[in-house]
Amino acid sequence: MNGQKNLKQVIIASATGSLIEWYDLLLAIILSPTLSRHLFPEGESRFLETLAIVVSSYLIRPLGSLVFGFIGDKSGRKKSFLLSLLLMGGATFLIGCIPTFGDIGWLAPLALLILRLCQGLAVSGEYAGGIIYVAEHAPKGKRGFYTGFIQATIPLGLLICLLVVYTTEFLMTAETFEAYGWRIPFLLSALLVGVSYYIRRNLGESPMYKNLKTAGKLSTNPVKETFKTKGNMRLILLAVFGGNAAQATIMQSAQFLTLFFLQRSAYIEFNTSILILGTATLLALPFFQYFSALSDRIGRKKVIIPGLLLSAVSLPIIFYGYGAIGNPDGLQFVHSISVISTLKLAGLSFILCFASAVVYGPMGIFLLELFPTKIRYTSMAFAYNIGNGVLGGSTTLIGEALRKSAIFSPIIAPFIILLYPLILIVTAIIVSLGWVPETYHNSLHDEEGKS
Template structure:
C-alpha cells in the first residue's frame, strides 16, 4: 500500500485503499473499546461496586453511558484541532486517548480493594473514552470522504459505518472466547480484565498504520488557500444558518440512528438476559449471529445511497425500525419464554435461530439508517468548519441524546408502574419517540445531499 505521487504537485498522496484500511481499523478498535464496558456491565457491577446483596446494574450502566454525555464536549475539542491543524492529527490523538482509557479500565482495582475509588476510576476512564470517540468517528468519515470520488462517497464512507457492528462483533468474540477458556469464577475474578488489556495491543498496531498517512487533499488545498478557520468552534455557532443545520442533523438522523443501534444491540442484549431470562452464553450467540450477518448491509446501504440518494434510504430505515422494534421485542419473549418463566432457562436451537433471525431483520433496518448517515452528515456542512460542526451534531445526537438509550430504557422499566404485560416493553417508549421525531424532521425539513461538492463553502 504505497502512497501515490500527485503528478501536479509532486506530493505523496494516500491511495484510497490505504485510507480506508487505516481509517476503518482505527475506528473499529475505538468502537470495540467503547462497547466493551457495556457488554461487561454485569460483571463490572459486581467487581467495582459494593457486594452488599443488592444489584448495582443500573448504577453501573449510568457510569458506563456517562461517556456518551461527554461526547459533545470532545467533539468541540477535536473538531477544533481537525479544522485548524488537520484531520490526521485529530484522530491520532483520539486513538491514543481511547486506547489508554480502555487499558486502564482493565487495571482498576476491585471495590473490595479500594472502595468507592473503583467506580470513580471507571467513571474517569469512561469520560476519557467519550471524549476520544467524539473525535474519532467524525475525523475518520471526513478523512475518507475527502479522499473519495464524489460519486462514491457513500460507498467508501460505508466502510467506516460498518466498523460499528464489526467492532461489536470482535468485542463479543473476545468476551466469548475469554469465557470459554475460563471458569465462571475465574472470569468474574480476573478474566473480565483480559478484553480490556487486549485493546492496548490493537491500539498500538493501529497507531503505526495511521501514522504513515498524509493529510486529506481537500484540507491541504484549504490550508494552501489560507481558508482554514481560525476559530472553528465560534464559527460553527455563528455562521448564519449553521445552528439550524446542526439541529436538523441531530433530530433528523443522529439521535434516531443512535437509539436504533442501542436498541437493536444493547437493549436487546439486556432484554434477552433480564426479561426473557436466557443464559448469557445463549444471548451472546444470538447477538453474534445477527451482528455478523447485518454488518455487510452498512456498507451496502452507503453504496446504494450514491445512486438513489441518502434521504430515501435513511428515512426508509427509520420507518421500518419504528414498526420492527416493538414487534421484535414481543417476538423475543414469545419465542424465548412463552411460559413466562422467572428463572434462567435454556432454549432449543430452532428458538435460538428464530430470535437471531428477528434480531437480524431489525438490525438491517438499523443499517439502512446508519449506512448513508456519515456521507449525509459531512455533505451538509462547509469544509472549513466541517469537522467541528459534524462532530458536534453527531455527538449531540448519537452521544448525548441517543447514547443514553440503554440506561433510559432500564430506568423507565424500573421506575414506571404499568401492567405486568407491558412492564418488559415500557422502556421502548424512549427510542420510539426519538425515531418518530426523526421521521418527521427528516421528511419535512432535510434536503437531499448526495450531489454536494465538498470543496464548496
C-alpha cells in the same frame, strides 16, 4: 493507479482505527453486568448505577467533539484522530486494571467514571475524523461507497467484542472468568491500538484540508464559526433530530437493549444471548456498506427514511417475539433454550440489525455533506455527538430506569424500554420528511453552508 492505492491505504488506516475505538467503547456496555458486580456495592440498583457511568461516555461527547473538532479544523484531520486513538486505548486498558469495590471502595466506580469520560472524549474525535478523512479523499460519486466501510466498523467492532468476550468466557471456568477473566478483553486493547497507530502514523493530510491551508482559508476559530455561521445551527438541529438521534437509538436497541432484554427479561443464558446477537450482527454487517453505497445512486434520504419506517414498525413486534420465543412460560430464572428457539431469536435480532444498517449506512456521509469544509470537522462532530451521544446514547439508561419504575405493571415493564426509541424514531421521520435537505449532490469544496 497511485490515487487508488492511496485511497485504499486511507480506508484501511481509517477503518482500522475506528474499528478499535468502537471495540473499546462498546466493551464496557457488553460487560456492564460484570462491572456492576465487581466495581459497585451490592444492591438492586447497582446495574442501573453501572449503566449511568457507562453512558457518561456518551454524554460528554459533544464537549469532546468541540475539542477534537477544533484540532481537526485548525491543525489537521490526521493529528486529531491519532490523539483520540491513543486516549481511547489507554483508557480501555486501564479499565481492565481497576481494583474491585471490595479492595478500594468507592474509588472503583470513580475510576470507571473518569476512564469512561476519557473514552467519550476520544471517540467523539475519532468517528468524524475517520469519515471526513476518507470522504475528502474520495471521488464525488463514490463518497457513500467509500465511507460505508467506516460505517461498517461499528457492527464489526461489536462483533469482535462479542467474539472476544464469548471466547474468553468459553475457555475459562465461570469462577475464573468472574475472578479475573473479564479483565482480559480490556487489556487486549493495548495491542490493538499499537497496531492501528503503526498503520496510521505515516498517512498524509487530506487533500481538501491541504488546499485550504495552502490558500490561507483555514478557520481561525472553528468552534466559534460553528455556532456563528449563518444557518449552521439550523443544519445541526436538522442533523440531530432528522435522523442522527434516531439512528443511534435504533443501533442501541438492536445491540444493547436486545442483549439486556434477553438476559434480564427473558432470562436466557449469558453465552446464548451473546451468540444470538453475534449471529445477527454478522449477517447484517455487509448491509452497512451496501446501503451507504446505494445512497450514492438514489440519495441519502431515500435510503434513511425507509429504514426509519422499518425500525418503527418492527421494534415492538421484535421485542414481543423475544419474550414469546425466549421465555414463553414466564420463567424468573436463567434457563437454556433449544437450538430452534436460538435460531428464531437470531432471526428476529437480524431484522433489527438490518434496519439499523439501512439508517446508519448513509448517515455518516449525509452528516458530512451538510457542512462547509473549513468548519466541517467541528460541525459534523458536534451534531453527531449530540444525536448519537447524548440523545441516542442514553437509550439503555433511560430504558433501564423506565423498566425499574414502579409506575408500570410487571407485564408492561419489560417492554416500556421501547418508548424512548420510538419517540426519537417518529420524530426523525417527521423532521426528515418535512425539513431535511437532500445532500448527495453537494460539493465538498463548497464553502457556503448548505440549506
